[in-house]
Amino acid sequence: MDLRIFTEPQQGATYDTLLAVAKATEDLGFDAFFRSDHYLKMGSGDGLPGPTDAWITLAGLARETRRIRLGTLMTAATFRLPGVLAIQVAQVDQMSGGRVELGLGAGWAEEEHKAYGIPFPKEKFGRLEEQLEIVTGLWATEVGRTFDFHGKYYDLTDSPALPKPAQPKIPVLIGGHGATRTPRLAARYADEFNIPFASVEDSERQFGRVRAAAEQAGRKADEIIYSNVLVACVGKDDQEVARRAAAIGREVDELKTNGLAGSPAEVVDKIGRYAETGARRFYFQILDLNDLDHLDLISSEVQAQLS
Secondary structure, eight states, X not given: OEEEEEEOGGGSOOHHHHHHHHHHHHHTTOSEEEEOOOSSOOSSSOOTTOOOOHHHHHHHHHHHOSSSEEEESOEETTTSOHHHHHHHHHHHHHHHTSOEEEEEEOOOOHHHHHHTTOOOXXXXXXXXXXXXXXXXXXXXXXXTOOEEEEOSSOEEEEEOOOOOOSSSSOOEEXXXXXXXXXXXXXXXXXXXXXXXXXXXXXXXXXXXXHHHHHHXXXXXXXXXXXXXXXXXXXXXXHHHHHHHHHHTTOOHHHHHHXXXXXXXXXXXXXXXXXXXXXXXXXXXXXXXXXXXXXXXXXXXXIIHHHO
């Protein structure tokens, strides 16, 4: 059972704060540090000191960590051209010694595109499909050969398809709640399928769709890792749970319904219910990035019971 730490820096975080969380993630034995890819805060809070770029952040962390996996949930396909993205991710993978994973999604927050002058196309899913084909195709092209792609949205001619990642294959994560196109896309490209902030019942339903799509595509369903991302609010007692819930502006009962919240025993029990659906990897969404004691508790009292 892999436990990973997932952060939302657009809500307000410096690089140094993210570095501290990443180092704690590594020191406490978690499997990976992941971050969102957004340029505007969401909900309350001031978002200060402002956004940090996902792949610049991961490049820095690649040089300042040694063991943990590093990745995004999810990089927005609207933010970067696919050829540029392939170069960026391959370079960060080299910088990390082969520890990078790419979560890639269609992009959805129109406001952040407007705020920073990023085009927000009407047809996003088709662009995502072409981006996946291009990025994975560039990485898979043999050195000395060129890569060509002529699609509806992107056109590449005689690309040298360089640089190459350090890993033979960078794991690709695809996720979401879509009932038809998303499972088909995951069946074709995903090494991992992630469903965000979903109930046990919805997770089981969506994992089943992805499994069916994989088998229809002639692929073994168990070749794909199935994972959940859920908000975390763990405390050694009720008072600590309440304090952590208040710090992120949430209610305890709501967090217990929709996330991994409560005592370590309650969280382990809930993870067990998700595991029965086929989930083998969990991303703990940590919203208070200054509370490193929270990570320590999850490591010592939750992860220890699952290892």
